[in-house]
Amino acid sequence: MPQPQLPRRWVHPALLAMVAVIATSGLVYELVTGTLASYVLGDSVTQFSLVIGLYLFAMGIGSYLSKFLEDRLLERFVEIELCLALAGGLSAPLLFKVYTAAAAFRFALYGVVVLVGTLVGLEIPLLIRLLQFSVDLKELVARVLTLDYVGALIASLLFPSLLLPKLGVHQTSLFFGLLNAAVAMLATFLFPLDRAVTIRLRAQCLLIFGVLAAVFGFVTRFVDRAETVYFGAPILYTAQSPYQRVVITRSPRTTRLFLNGNLQFSSDDEQRYHEVLVHPAVAALGRDPRSVLVLGGGDGLAARELLRYPSIERIVLIDLDAAVTDAFRTLPVALELNGGALNDPRVTVRNEDAYKFLEDSRDSFDLAIVDFPDPSNYAVGKLYTDAFYHLLRERLSFRGVAVVQATSPQYARESFWTIVQTLESAGWKTAPLHVYVPSFGDWGFVLAGGEELAAPGALRIEPTKLRWLESSGLPELFRFPRDIGRVEAPVNRLNDQKLVATYAREWGVFTR
Amino acid sequence: MDRRAFLTTVAAGWMVDTILPGKAPIAGRIIGASHGVGHLVRDGGAPTPSGPPDRADVVIVGAGIAGLSAAWRLAPAGLDVRVLELEQFLGGTSTWGDDGAAPHPWGAHYLAAPNPEARAALRLLEQMGVVKGWDAAGRPRFDPRVLCHAPQERIFYRGAWHPGLVPQDELDAHDRAEMERFSRFEDELTERVGADGKPVFQIPLAFSSRDPDTLALDRISMRAWLDREGYTSPFLRWYVRYACLDDFGAEPEEVSAWAALHYFAGRKLKTPELDGSHFLVWPEGNGKLVQALSERARATVTHGALVTGLVAIEGGRVEVRWLDVRDRAPRRTHARAVVVAAPAFVTRRLFPSAAARLPTRTSSPWIVANMHVERPIDPDMAWDSVLYDAAGLGYVDARHQLTELSARTVLTYYRAYGGPDVVGARKGLVVAPWEQIANDVLRDLAPAHPELREQITRMDVCVWGHAMPRPRPGFLGEQPFEPLVLLDERVAWAHADQPGMALFEESQASGVRAAEALAPALGIALGSTWL
Numbered sequence A: 001m002p003q004p005q006l007p008r009r010w011v012h013p014a015l016l017a018m019v020a021v022i023a024t025s026g027l028v029y030e031l032v033t034g035t036l037a038s039y040v041l042g043d044s045v046t047q048f049s050l051v052i053g054l055y056l057f058a059m060g061i062g063s064y065l066s067k068f069l070e071d072r073l074l075e076r077f078v079e080i081e082l083c084l085a086l087a088g089g090l091s092a093p094l095l096f097k098v099y100t101a102a103a104a105f106r107f108a109l110y111g112v113v114v115l116v117g118t119l120v121g122l123e124i125p126l127l128i129r130l131l132q133f134s135v136d137l138k139e140l141v142a143r144v145l146t147l148d149y150v151g152a153l154i155a156s157l158l159f160p161s162l163l164l165p166k167l168g169v170h171q172t173s174l175f176f177g178l179l180n181a182a183v184a185m186l187a188t189f190l191f192p193l194d195r196a197v198t199i200r201l202r203a204q205c206l207l208i209f210g211v212l213a214a215v216f217g218f219v220t221r222f223v224d225r226a227e228t229v230y231f232g233a234p235i236l237y238t239a240q241s242p243y244q245r246v247v248i249t250r251s252p253r254t255t256r257l258f259l260n261g262n263l264q265f266s267s268d269d270e271q272r273y274h275e276v277l278v279h280p281a282v283a284a285l286g287r288d289p290r291s292v293l294v295l296g297g298g299d300g301l302a303a304r305e306l307l308r309y310p311s312i313e314r315i316v317l318i319d320l321d322a323a324v325t326d327a328f329r330t331l332p333v334a335l336e337l338n339g340g341a342l343n344d345p346r347v348t349v350r351n352e353d354a355y356k357f358l359e360d361s362r363d364s365f366d367l368a369i370v371d372f373p374d375p376s377n378y379a380v381g382k383l384y385t386d387a388f389y390h391l392l393r394e395r396l397s398f399r400g401v402a403v404v405q406a407t408s409p410q411y412a413r414e415s416f417w418t419i420v421q422t423l424e425s426a427g428w429k430t431a432p433l434h435v436y437v438p439s440f441g442d443w444g445f446v447l448a449g450g451e452e453l454a455a456p457g458a459l460r461i462e463p464t465k466l467r468w469l470e471s472s473g474l475p476e477l478f479r480f481p482r483d484i485g486r487v488e489a490p491v492n493r494l495n496d497q498k499l500v501a502t503y504a505r506e507w508g509v510f511t512r
Numbered sequence B: 001m002d003r004r005a006f007l008t009t010v011a012a013g014w015m016v017d018t019i020l021p022g023k024a025p026i027a028g029r030i031i032g033a034s035h036g037v038g039h040l041v042r043d044g045g046a047p048t049p050s051g052p053p054d055r056a057d058v059v060i061v062g063a064g065i066a067g068l069s070a071a072w073r074l075a076p077a078g079l080d081v082r083v084l085e086l087e088q089f090l091g092g093t094s095t096w097g098d099d100g101a102a103p104h105p106w107g108a109h110y111l112a113a114p115n116p117e118a119r120a121a122l123r124l125l126e127q128m129g130v131v132k133g134w135d136a137a138g139r140p141r142f143d144p145r146v147l148c149h150a151p152q153e154r155i156f157y158r159g160a161w162h163p164g165l166v167p168q169d170e171l172d173a174h175d176r177a178e179m180e181r182f183s184r185f186e187d188e189l190t191e192r193v194g195a196d197g198k199p200v201f202q203i204p205l206a207f208s209s210r211d212p213d214t215l216a217l218d219r220i221s222m223r224a225w226l227d228r229e230g231y232t233s234p235f236l237r238w239y240v241r242y243a244c245l246d247d248f249g250a251e252p253e254e255v256s257a258w259a260a261l262h263y264f265a266g267r268k269l270k271t272p273e274l275d276g277s278h279f280l281v282w283p284e285g286n287g288k289l290v291q292a293l294s295e296r297a298r299a300t301v302t303h304g305a306l307v308t309g310l311v312a313i314e315g316g317r318v319e320v321r322w323l324d325v326r327d328r329a330p331r332r333t334h335a336r337a338v339v340v341a342a343p344a345f346v347t348r349r350l351f352p353s354a355a356a357r358l359p360t361r362t363s364s365p366w367i368v369a370n371m372h373v374e375r376p377i378d379p380d381m382a383w384d385s386v387l388y389d390a391a392g393l394g395y396v397d398a399r400h401q402l403t404e405l406s407a408r409t410v411l412t413y414y415r416a417y418g419g420p421d422v423v424g425a426r427k428g429l430v431v432a433p434w435e436q437i438a439n440d441v442l443r444d445l446a447p448a449h450p451e452l453r454e455q456i457t458r459m460d461v462c463v464w465g466h467a468m469p470r471p472r473p474g475f476l477g478e479q480p481f482e483p484l485v486l487l488d489e490r491v492a493w494a495h496a497d498q499p500g501m502a503l504f505e506e507s508q509a510s511g512v513r514a515a516e517a518l519a520p521a522l523g524i525a526l527g528s529t530w531l
């Protein structure tokens, strides 16, 4: 059977455009998988080099395999293009699905890389063979390979600057899948093929185009907001510690920290959070603080606020995760935010479990700043129990004051008051307060003291040293309007941890 | 087991066997109870001792909970108390291990918050600082750190983990209805009092009502009771079976209905603090209680001492004959009184004249496997993980009560051999090589943990040939709640076999009772009873 061939001296400019698209999309898939790998598995250097290596190797396999394709090359070319559209286009959503569903992520990841690499590797030799009778070899190789490399350059420029920030990984991979499908469709118009074959291929193109478009629509609507936020701004730093995934993102204006996908602060408005966390507590203490215990707060932002008081001689900061404190001691963007607080000689950073620290320590502090992540699991939930607050009391000096970050009284009203109730059951006097932080919503804290505790009337620091809080604003912080006012709430005990369930229920409404 | 569960089990078992052999094999060994030496008593292989005897005021045979409790009770009297213990470790079936990422149990792993009637247990807990004080109603207040932290348990049911032991949302209507019915009955039974004004079930069990209506439950098996009451739900039946195996190491057909219902309705303490878990849990399990008893006991313990016989001699003394298992040398110790704190079958051989009066107990064999693992931290990990319809009872996490998160921990797996053929099961286990037991454990856990083999660095196994008495129908005997304590004037018996139910409170009460019963023979006053 005679093979359909391209006419002599026929090099349609569209064909060359196709080469460029194939090359670009190939590299984009590689970057998408590399990004996902380093995001999920941490250690981006290893992940990127593994993905790149595997990908290039798979392209080699593809090139080798191309010699086994003998007949109907035009048809094969379109089919491979369609496979690539499907595999590459769905790679990001698929990997995300696997990531949330199972531990098989690594396998899926490397599988996708090899598959896409092999398909791309098949394309270029095939194209050269298709065109070999049309132009002379040296011209042909030069043009195709040039376009191939130009495509790579386009991809590597577009990906970090435009695609990732604007589209995110999902949409990027799907978009290029659609592009590949479009190329395949275009080919059915350019190539001299049988009618029947043309019809079949076009039907396939439409089908795959439809699938990709549907997923694109679905992803745009439903992908977890937090994940989109991740990829909405370029990731500056990621680390996977034994405890959590640490991600710092940076857009031109804003730096954000995420732990396990939960926003910890945004540089736009973190001053509101941290000024309210620290300064009312110092004011309530009613004397100059000398020693302070900070539990959590590995970003050093609370420490930054504390260091504004010259009376403070010593801050002991306990944060479980060295991945966080190391980042906030060294990264320029972090130092810009916390002013190098963690490197200050008055600050001692210890990476250990706060509960364990309280059990073992015999030290005593004027002030305790308790700034843990929200009680979204049982391990963190332990740090919100009556037993924990009992231990905390033993670490405070006479008339010492503690302040506890207590999630949002607006989104998690019962959770907030459970924390208040639990502190009180452990013998603390409390003064709850809250502040509106645009990135988070209305946010709550609890001032707690062993002895009488009054809401402070004035700050103990010159307002010019602060960015947001002023003395006249203090009473407002302690006023709880009716819709976030006190509700009856249980004590959060170690052997029950009602707070974890309450918290999940209350926040579930907003994150689902 | 439904088809899907069956297929996952098969598939997972296949993976364990075929995919993973390439992995470096995990290390491990069989440790524990010295079957070989112990059988010397049975086979009469012990020579008669010669040479001069040691002397002591009291000899206690066995350093289990019962023996150590007897020593603890005697401590205020300031006597010379000598404990002879066969094994190299303390605590008998409540012993523990200290190696690895956390201390871990080798047997008993929790103590439910004791009823006010378990006065000896509360006294010890108060000495340990676990009971922090008493509320206005006279109920104990516990150190919250010792109560099992949430989440206490989770169940692997139809391919996924669910919180708690009962996956409420997964059950079908029939299962749910019967579980509700049973739970209502359980609540009612917990409150019920007999004609004599005592609660129908109490711990220690000797304080239970003697009302013949409830004692009649001891004549039938739990299985027969379920049939009689028309309980047919597969989940409920599994649930009851799980409880029988967990507490008594026996299938429902092997357990007295009185005993099984006692398990469900024996706990009376209700305070707001116990709203969540009412289990007292330490990383090393009840090994913590063993340490607490032995620290306060003021007795010398000789390990590797196999007691082979007791003989009354002149001068109001008892000769305790024993074998030093290291050099197989026969020894003897003369004492003014002896507590035999060993199982009934051992006591019968040591003191044949009391043989006929001692109860006959069937004891279940168990295996306990300690798996040293390293794996990703799960912040929502439960203390107790149970697999529905598995062969074993699941596992507990030794690090659960430690607040510090760690990727390394020790998981303690339990399996009871609950069928009627205890002798066959015991023989099979004693000769089984480590590889076989380890493989069985992995296979049993594979549906939930196909990856476990890769996470285990070491798995040690303990085979308890005679782990605990089985409260079979009729175990309360002709005269319920009147335990045999004094075998003669100077020899008392204490052990879980005495009540016939292996619980910390029972063994402890048994040891205290034995010590108090010997006071006249010793010519001492021990003050008012601790019971």
Ligand SMILES: Cc1cc2nc3c(=O)[nH]c(=O)nc-3n(C[C@H](O)[C@H](O)[C@H](O)COP(=O)(O)OP(=O)(O)OC[C@H]3O[C@@H](n4cnc5c(N)ncnc54)[C@H](O)[C@@H]3O)c2cc1C
Binding pocket: B041, B061, B062, B063, B064, B065, B066, B067, B084, B085, B086, B087, B090, B091, B092, B093, B094, B106, B107, B108, B109, B110, B111, B286, B305, B306, B307, B308, B341, B342, B343, B346, B366, B368, B414, B464, B467, B468, B494, B495, B496, B497, B502, B503, B504, B505, B507
């Ligand atoms: C796997 C397992 C899990 C359990 N879990 C729990 C639990 O969670 N909670 C609970 O309350 N109970 C539990 N139990 C029950 C436990 O057995 C009792 O709580 C208690 O430990 C029994 O103590 P004992 O002193 O009566 O008997 P044993 O533990 O049997 O002690 C007898 C001692 O005597 C020694 N001995 C025997 N013969 C001789 C001899 N001839 N010479 C010298 N020494 C001898 C033995 O070595 C042993 O140390 C569990 C038991 C097992 C096996």
